[in-house]
Amino acid sequence: MTQWIKNFMNEEEGQGMAEYALVLGIIAIGVVGLLVLFGDAIVAQFRKVTAAFTDETAPE
Template sequence: MMNKIRKFWNDEQGQGMTEYGLVLGLIAVAVVTALIALRGHIIGLFDNAEDTVNTGVTQMGTTP
């Protein structure tokens, strides 16, 4: 029984997958944090793009 417990304790199979999962989780947290921090700037970019498209459509003489 002790031999099985030692074997289980020393088994490192799956360790690599766990590390990849942790790294992926950290990357996800970093992306979400960056999106939250840059939220205002991103909204501004889309607002500018919308205004540019609307101006172009208006200058062509058609309405959206």
């Protein structure tokens, strides 16, 4: 029984997946933070591009 407990405590199979999940969570939080900070600027740029493509003075 003691050997089983030692083996259980030293088992590291799930550790890699937990680390990947943690890194992915940190990246997701960072992306959301950047979108909150720069959201208005990104929307403004997309509006400029859309306006350039839908310019009324451009020939059809």
